[in-house]
Amino acid sequence: MKFSLAPLLFAAVLATASARDKTLDIYWIDSEGGGSTLLVTPAGESILVDTGNPGGRDPQRIAKVAKDVAGLTRLDHVIISHFHIDHFGGLAELPALIPVGVLYDKGFPEGSPDGKPQDLPWSVNSKRYLGAQVGKRVVLAAGDTVPLRVPDGSPALQLRCLGANQRFIDPTPGQPQNPLNGTVPAKPVDSSDNANSIVLLLQFGDFRFFNGGDLSWNSEAKLVSSVNLVGLVDLYQVNHHGLEASNNPLLIRSLEPTVAVMNNGPTKGTGKSAMDALRSIPGIQIYQIHENIREDKENTSDPNLIANHGNLGDSCAAHYIQCTVAADAKHYTLKVPSTGHALTYVTRPRLNWGE
Template sequence: MMKHAILIGAAALALGGAAPRDTLRMVLVDVEGGSATLYVTPEGHSLLVDTGWPKGMGGPAVAAGAMPPPATSSAERIVRAAKALGLSRIDYVLVTHYHVDHVGGVQDLLALIPVGTFVDHGPNREVPPSGATAEQLTTATATLYPKYLAAIAGRKHIVMQPGATLKIDGLVLNAVDADGQVITHPLAQGGKPGVGCDRTTTKDANGGEENPRSIGFLATWGKARILSLGDTTWNVENRLVCPVDLIGPIDLMVATHHGSDLSNSPALLDSVAPRFIVVANGPTKGGDAATFDTAMASPRLKELWQLHYATRSGPEKNAPRNRIANLPGAPDMANALAITVDRSGAVAVAVQRGDMLAAGEAQAR
């Protein structure tokens, strides 16, 4: 038996080892309220969705008067997870949109690991607010987007629009929304009336124009269906399921917008009815109480998992403690969520300790 094996539910995720032929492996990397999710096929081909923060941003919260721990960047955490999964390169990086917690790690990542193809929604659509300060301009999408283009210059680059597909071995991504537009025809298993469409509300606050421009996709792996909408916002979500549910029932959902209540509309959650939800939140970002209530009311939900305990939401509005990767009152270990998805649709989720990711990186060297 290979050393440093990590048990996740009913499956064993061996660091650097081959996965069972029917198993898709995923890691929700803890980038402290940013976004970075790795998908790895049994053949060893990979997709990274978003790259977290730039170096120096997005570190763990530190108690007043305490010394901060040595900081690892988002890119370093991603590369640890990649090497723990046996990867020496990342084949595809999909940038859902150009906010700093999603695109900020691109340059750091390219300095640490080879990357193949970049996928995005096309030009930046967000302009800085009038009177923006110098500090605000530093992380504005208008500043970050040209840096992103410079970083990926000369590499293969795909602009993904609604209805487009991307195939990585048996993993098929179907873009359901991008650049503010949604698909016009239902996917397989979609086409039924959306649930609760007569009760939908609008929510025009979006946290920045790039959020509703996010690439959202349905990934299929055999019979399994995985929904990931980036930071797609409430009104666009409603267009995906009302009056007609264009997506259909899903097995696993990466909660939209870090579990923010600017997203995760009841119509969406009730229509696609995920069996598992994983939330890429930080201690004080995302994991909102209203989203927790909506998720828990979703008709088929079996398990809700979070990267962090949401300190703003209180104990009754968080997942059970054994389904939270990083708990309050303990050192932040950058624990991840490890997920296996079988072609039959079976899903298993477990906490993957940050020190085990580091062990996997050392083993891969």
């Protein structure tokens, strides 16, 4: 009897060790101002949101991080936020580098996604997209979730589409009006496909990550007016690479992120109004995939939060940014391996509506 406790303790230590491994990991892969964000769930399932540009470079960078850093042998799910080349262009080349499972998009447009009668790049690249060797194709609409496995003992995990094609989820009955309503004027109508981007919210326990693709100003406003359909988030992927056509302060102040990660390029993104909107959140930490080398030099305050410096184009080392959310989802660590930066943040208590 006196030794009976030892195996129990041993079992408890083992359980803790394996739980610790069941992290949620997010990688922002450098596609030089394109979109390519890789998520790996506690069960080891992978979701790539956007596939960068065509032409070899970005698909190779994605496959490298997926295989060599995240240890994946396939991409279980790929989601295309909208039909601009820096988001869907790499898809057709990916299956030759790493197998692709289910492909999700917001519905293939019949003509140019930007409503242009003559849109040659679209017609060429759309054929490649439709011919891509993927497992299955699924259309996502507001309210849909991507089915994900959850290991025993892990917090709840949900990847939900909050909107697509400017149609958003219904508010929860009784949800209060957003007190920020009417504080920011609208911009002229955006007839590009940016306005139609799929909006994703990943929730892991209390941890919440927002990825809105290239959602633009008036669509961003619609998402949080008159009620805030997103709620507060821990981590905000900066919409549209940090361009000024997006990052409406109404959205950013409604989400109040603790951390923002921008998938910008050396001369793309980090727009002043976008940076100002982010900086209006007290204590926010802004990470950038690239240093902005334009004359305006709009950059985050600490160079260690920038993964790639200078402008090397295709010969850029393409360093990534990683977020690891602890197995219990109570805290998360942002890492910039190229600068040695690592900082852990506490997940904010859940103060949101809905499930």
